[in-house]
Amino acid sequence: MMTSMQPLWWFALPVLLLPVWWHMRKRERTRTDLLATARFLPAALPQQQRVLRWDEVPLLLARLALLAVLIAWLAVLTMPWKGDTVFVASALERSAWAEQQIQSASMGAADRQPLPADVWNWLARNEHEWRPGARFLILAPAAAMPALPPRLAHATDLRLAPAPTAAATPAAPRERHVVVVAPADRMPRWQALFAAFGTAADGANRYVIADKPTPETELIVWDRPDSEPPPAWKAPLWWRTTTATGQTQTPQGTIWTAQSWPLQDIDAARALYERWQAATARPAPYPLEAQQFPAARKAPLPAPHVRSPEWLALALLALFAIERTLTHVRRHR
Template sequence: MTSMQPLWWFALPLLLLPVWWHMRKRERTRTDLLATARFLPAATPQQQRMLRWSDVPLLLARLALLLALIAWLAVLAMPWKGDTVFVAASVERSAWAEQQIQSAGMGGAERQPLPDDAWHWLARHEHEWRPEARFLILAPATSAAAAMPALPPRLAHPVDLRIAPATPAAAAAVPAAERAPRARHIVVVAPAARMPQWQALFAAFGTAADGANRYILGDAPRPETELIVWDKADAAPPPDWKAQLWWRTGAAAGETHSPQGTIWSAAQWPLQDIEAARALYERWQAATARPAPYPLPAQQFSAARQKPLPAPLARSPEWLALALLALFAIERILTHARRRS
């Protein structure tokens, strides 16, 4: 059993409140006068105070209700999962994956799809696994789980990371969605007479690099827009337009930097010379290339923590909320029954 907000357990002394309430000092207020009392000397009445148990079922219900409330606020979680194998979709049905599972002695372990952000996902959810559970990760070298992280993973469970060898069969098993061309959003603002030329230029760019990129032309920037072509020498672009790179028509060719982005200027757009267009394309790709992650070698990570990390956004299980509701109903029923008695 794991608590994601353990500081709430410091509220356990509140359980003494119902005990004190049920064992509080009670005063005897009823007095009976005797006829012969007038012959006795006057004395101040003495009232006896005593501690005693009363309404034990109601006391137990209130203690259970308060304890359930503290457990619910502490985000109590019951770890129930055992050894688990996380398999990437591209190697799930391969003979290599079955061989690795058997060699790791996890043939009877549960299998789950490998999350995209595996290390952060495990850090947030590993409280669901029992302390003795083990993780086996099977992934290709191109997956996010195999990318070298900035810091070594620090989990509360041991992890065995195994990287699939790069084979033609593994490459063919990559889903079609992962092999689809990368969509790149471009904004082109130009006179209507030159728009067909810009469309032809980007269509030619789309055939480069074996069709790895697909260029989508628009007339207004979006958050994912990486290039804005402003082919209007007599007008300035809106000040709120921003992009990583601009192509603008200017008096002379050059590169400048502004709050709107990096600006490449040319006296005439679009470029008509094939070699100039090729050089522009190569320079553009080099300036906007995404860094390739350094692959993480296959290795075993031992448990680096005694307990899983606290999860501020975690929620207590539904059964605990239902128990809290049931105990509240029982406490109200017993309280009403005591008042009627």
């Protein structure tokens, strides 16, 4: 799909036939030679002869190359041409709500495009393709609050679809992989502890215990104070039993140390769980409410990545110099 109008310049390639026609056209020969005895003949207008000529091949090639490079240079220039546009999430493409919102915004004749994943940054990078005064209508089921308020050069109307009334299907528990290395007599206690952790948060997490780390492992429990873990083992978080209590950062990961882990103390286990979840919690995006954003810039942000390649400009200049030189030589020979 074309993202701007400039590729239409390639339809100008038939212009390359003009230099060919110019070099192949019929030329008039008006040169006459006077004879001494011509004064005894009746006066007559000079006759002109038309002939086909195919000459100046280097000059013809230079002009063809000059026009081709000029068209290529115009084809990669940025030209704002898009008008009002509606960005629709894939889940709302054929919904009656989306059609109603488009008609109420008086954008029934506007172009429609799929909603980009990061719509605000995408618009900031690409809005130079839209004409001044064009409007954006964004239809989405939800929108996350951006780090900074959107500052675009075009007015934007964000509309969010109403939440479905039917009860949503509960999500499957998230698997969280842990490695436990402990003596045989303490292993059941660790298993019971993680089983209790699995009942927290309404069962949103399911803890899978293994004996060796994998790329999915997020916690390693090393309950062997008399030995050291293998240097190749790595995980974002470690629980180690040592004589000291604290937290250190190592190449293997962040290490929490304690003399005796809370295997049976309920309150201590709850505090450990809450600390662990707070340290590894995924940030939840703050929802953005439906609203209208007026144009906050006079012009779109500069887009250096869409500039014409420098070699095209240099080639255009070089070919122009060659064409002028060959034309000058032809006129003065």
